Amino acid sequence: MWMSGYSTLFRSLIFPIMERYQRTEIRKHLAWLKKTQWLSHSEIEALQNKKLRALVRHAYRNVPYYHRLFKTLGLTPDDIRRKEDLSKLPVLKKEDIRKNPDQFLARNVPGSRVMETQSSGSTGEPLKYYMDKTSYSIGWAHTFRCWSWAGYSLGDPYVKISMSARTTLRKKIQDILMNCHYIHFSDVSVETLPGILEVMKKGKIIRGFASSMYLISRMIEESGVEDIPKPAAVMTTGDTLFPHYREAIESVFDCKVFDGYGGESTPIAFECEEHFGYHLCEESVVVEFLRDGEEASPGELGGIVFTNLDNFAMPFIRYKINDVGVKGEEECPCGRGLSLMSSVEGRNTDIVVTPDGRYIVAQFFANLFKYIESVQQFQVIQDRIDRLEVRIVANEKFSESDERYIYSKLREQVGENVDLVIRLVKTIPPAKSGKRRFVISNVSPF
Template identity: 30%
Template sequence: MTPWLVRGLLLPAHERLRGRATLAELAALRRGEQHPDAVYRLRREKLAALLEHCRDRVPFYRARLPANGALEVTDFPVLERDTVREHGDALCSDHYPGRLLPSSTGGSSGRPLTFWTDPVKETRHNAHKLRFRTWFGVRPGDRQVDFWGSPVELNKSSRFRRFKDQYLLNQALCSAHDLSPDRLEAYLRFLGRFRPHLVYGYPTVIARVARHAADHPRLLGGWRPDLVVCTSEMLYPQLREAITAGLGAPPVANEYGSRDAGLTAHECREGRLHIAAEHVWVEVDAPDASGVGDLLITNLDGFGMPLIRYRVGDRGRVSAGACPCGSPLPVLDRLEGRRNDFLVGAEGRRIHGSAANYVLREVPQVVQYRLVQRTDRSLDIQVVADADWGEAEARQVAEGLRRTLGMEVPVRFERVSVIPPSASGKYRWVESEALEP
């Protein structure tokens, strides 16, 4: 469908039928970018209103807060995922004027989480996505292909919905679960025909598609996306490089967020992650000497089931410095993975999993890997490698990992033909069982 027709007619009609004012919210966000003081005043006002709402209308918080007096976000307890599982009903507003919508996470951390969202939260979540994409010239209604594996979306994808999304809204969905050579070839042919402006999805999956495109460039018919947005996994340098090389050097941007906490940050053209400050309140809990700590997210628009100071399981650092791109939004200048994405080194030192990634990326024979550190700190590595992989390469990896950990540990290799994704469609590169609970 012609993008201007989708943008001007079909998408607005679709959003109105769904009861969402997404495009009006997008316009308000774009106007707010011109007035930094207004952005910060708005988020303070939204936070104050949300905290009062929690005390007055949410049983879980009402039982834990003083009945009167001014509230600060730090008056609220840190909210853990297990607490949401145990007290889900009590975390819902008992006077929410609209309807609540059931939702769930993909379960990449091991256990899916069921929770409730609401139309306002979802509308503003979508508006922020659209706002960040306009920074790269991608507008609502432009053609988009999602490489996705979440059962939440795939199970919803009836034949009618997929027809509606692709042919009326310019949004096509490709499964991240089947990445066989035949399927990759079919995806490339589809991209060459559909010619999307935006490619969105898991970086590991898009990188696989891009590597196949590098080997079979004619299948794309000269197509190149205007933007690739990677989400839900760590965007490691070699993944960004593979996507750039295979898809014609488009901008590749990282999007950070979660289904339960909401869209949190998005990269600008300068490569810095800007926090969606009108949508989320970000705290860094117990920062270390470098300022990195556990991220606590408060969604400022989630009045139906407010998640205040919600520990999302990732670590990061917030910067007070300005970005050369000119955006007034604060910057998440360091983002690390989940707690069990860290390895344990000598003397209990915690080492980010990307350190292992740097070791393995230096061995060109490695196509894909999965590393698990056991409770005794030994390492098990599944490796998908080309025909030149041998003892010398295994020894190089093992020695590099031992240097990284600063200690001698057993390193065991298992050569496999494929490493399947998790049930959510995501890949876990590094996982540690050695961290203290």
């Protein structure tokens, strides 16, 4: 179905020329990562600790913020020799970087090697930050390694569905060379669906936000279209892949979904072909799952904190990404030595906290509304711990019995000490980033 001639030409000639022009080394790092994934866990841990020591020495010598932090705490780089020693340092927050971004820039990294970028800002103001070409290259190498788990090889055609339009000639040329067929999600509608599906048929894999792929899947189901693309895999990223998202996407496209997770240009975890959890990208990142300042136990929900081991231009050491996940406790049947994360539960603002100390993750609400046909969209807002507002976009089937059912199920979860309000609204707009959020809580769970 997918031609291999261009793939061979791309790997042997086109991509090497692109890398020389862009001054990247993705191929080199990809080859390395394909070997390191089969190392034992102890060998990978030794590699992590070696890279961590180099990063800490660099940050202490060349990054004003970290030099001052170590001096204030009475620490030297020799005090951080293993990833367990990271607990001696405070957690880094977005606000810390926003206050003094220049204090986080390394003084010894040439400007020609530094790239400016920013986070999506899905929960507020985007964070501007910097990365070096090495970190950029390794990040893409991790992504391509994950795609290889789904059967993709460099140069194979793929489809990218994104919230951002391709506006520059440089990006359009890059898409052509990378064999990427680009779809702007804003162009997807019932009217344009036939043409969109024709484009999607061109890709060996399809990549997009989990929510975008789910909405397209639902659109295909409701349209009754029979000539549906059959990719080797769908690669999701960007927002939480809920079980009903996965179920719908896999059913419509008749293939497996491979979910990936990262933040601030840091690859954190990807699913392999066994779908036994998410392999942590431990060659490039140290991931902590914190609960009340301590490492959460396997199987326990914790706030995700990461240390990027490759970005020397602007080191992120113990960075709180404001997401929550569950640390894995088993080994994947695939045999890779990379540790597992059992699940990503979304942002910490996606968790409702009750006055009696219970946590309700977004998945509960997704499951609740999954089979209520009269509800088209919903959103849960928690402004304070004792109040919960549920906004619902309903259709003509919605009845008082539906509202009573929803209220009773919610009441069972939140208890009697919460002011529970159900509001019918006409629309629920997505965030500026294009991501749709089921739950927005302003009450910190940890």
